Amino acid sequence: MNTAVLRTALDAVTLPHSQRTLGGEKAVAEIRAEGQGVHITLGFPYPVGHIEAELRTAVAAALSPHIGTAPLEITIHSHITAHKVQPGVATIAGVKNIIAVASGKGGVGKSTTSANLALALSRMGARVGVLDADLYGPSQPTMLGVAAAAPQQQEGHFIPVRAEGGIQVMSIGFLVDTDQAVVWRGPMVSQALQQLLFQSRWDDVDYLIVDLPPGTGDIQLTLSQKIPVTGALVVTTPQDIALIDARKAVDMFNKVNIPIFGVLENMSVHVCSQCGHAEPIFGHDGGKLLAQKLGVPLLGQLPLSLPIRVAMDAGQAAELAHTEPALAQAYTDAAWQLVQAVADKGKDFSSRFPKIVVE
Numbered sequence: 001m002n003t004a005v006l007r008t009a010l011d012a013v014t015l016p017h018s019q020r021t022l023g024g025e026k027a028v029a030e031i032r033a034e035g036q037g038v039h040i041t042l043g044f045p046y047p048v049g050h051i052e053a054e055l056r057t058a059v060a061a062a063l064s065p066h067i068g069t070a071p072l073e074i075t076i077h078s079h080i081t082a083h084k085v086q087p088g089v090a091t092i093a094g095v096k097n098i099i100a101v102a103s104g105k106g107g108v109g110k111s112t113t114s115a116n117l118a119l120a121l122s123r124m125g126a127r128v129g130v131l132d133a134d135l136y137g138p139s140q141p142t143m144l145g146v147a148a149a150a151p152q153q154q155e156g157h158f159i160p161v162r163a164e165g166g167i168q169v170m171s172i173g174f175l176v177d178t179d180q181a182v183v184w185r186g187p188m189v190s191q192a193l194q195q196l197l198f199q200s201r202w203d204d205v206d207y208l209i210v211d212l213p214p215g216t217g218d219i220q221l222t223l224s225q226k227i228p229v230t231g232a233l234v235v236t237t238p239q240d241i242a243l244i245d246a247r248k249a250v251d252m253f254n255k256v257n258i259p260i261f262g263v264l265e266n267m268s269v270h271v272c273s274q275c276g277h278a279e280p281i282f283g284h285d286g287g288k289l290l291a292q293k294l295g296v297p298l299l300g301q302l303p304l305s306l307p308i309r310v311a312m313d314a315g316q317a318a319e320l321a322h323t324e325p326a327l328a329q330a331y332t333d334a335a336w337q338l339v340q341a342v343a344d345k346g347k348d349f350s351s352r353f354p355k356i357v358v359e
């Protein structure tokens with residue numbers, strides 16, 4: 001069997017729900033002809049659990065003209081590494097990539113998006129963490145169904161609470177009476193965020209989703225100066241007033257050299273559960289147009305949906321995957337774009353070199 005011919009056929013295979021090819025991704029790690037059969041090993045720098053079945057079918061179809069009915073074995077690996085962050089900020093033990101979820105305006109669904117992206121990433125096979133940095137209104141414990149839990153402490157470290165899918169969750173909501181946090185000033189807020197992040201014992205997290213408070217205040221400043229962020233995404237509703245604020249959030253990230261992975265439009269249209277009529281309550285395609293204007297990807301357009309609201313408030317975000325597969329798929333599509341964008345960033349080598357201290 002000619003492995004060069006097989007490689008050419010494999011390299012041309014397009015990844016499901018993507019424009020990328022196995023060749024472009026340098027994903028074909030090994031082609032081994034053994035006896036009458038063929039063994040293929042594919043390696044990816046992102047999770048592929050959500051496309052694995054389709055990928056296997058596509059690979060088998062591409063090889064079938066060359067191998068006929070010979071036995072075919074396909075092994076698929078994902079190896080997710082740490083990627084570059086802002087210059088001068090070192091990465092954190094146990095966390096490979098931090099993704100900040102921001103919005104210019106409050107109430108646009110940033111926390112909802114953070115929780116659902118985390119769940120999508122975990123369904124795709126990644127190890128995921130969520131840091132609730134919305135110190136004035138933490139909602140991740142509720143949305144992810146772990147509001148009654150508390151992080152254990154071990155040798156002065158917090159052990160993040162585990163939610164559905166093994167998601168590691170840390171939130172100021174676990175530690176303090178959040179009514180008090182409302183009166184905190186800048187330095188206290190900044191310190192609380194750093195404590196949550198640095199004093200937690202994260203267990204080999206591929207992607208840590210940081211749910212930021214709305215706006216461009218103290219938390220965002222701390223984030224940009226002290227916390228190693230791989231990139232950010234901005235959530236907005238389509239109406240003009242939200243878009244103006246979303247743009248401010250994007251400008252802020254640009255100023256501090258944190259790349260924007262994309263814009264996610266939330267509450268795009270309302271589809272009536274009775275008659276199916278779609279109504280653009282907050283306007284049409286605003287997030288899409290903003291993404292175009294800014295030259296960043298549109299990660300998705302999520303409808304204003306009663307099942308989303310009910311699930312989030314009841315702490316049953318994880319159930320959406322079973323009860324509302326189309327909505328869960330929209331979050332998976334967004335997460336899929338996100339992990340590809342992360343993989344495109346340069347790798348981080350800071351942890352491989354000893355720190356040089358000048359005294």
Ligand SMILES: Nc1ncnc2c1ncn2[C@@H]1O[C@H](COP(=O)(O)OP(=O)(O)OP(=O)(O)O)[C@@H](O)[C@H]1O
Binds near residue numbers: 105109113
């Ligand atoms: N696509 C959606 N469809 C229906 N309800 C939604 C949707 N997205 C969010 N919601 C609901 O809107 C409310 C606000 O959402 P969420 O808390 O995620 O917003 P936020 O931007 O994080 O708010 P905050 O400014 O308080 O941090 C919640 O009750 C949530 O369930």
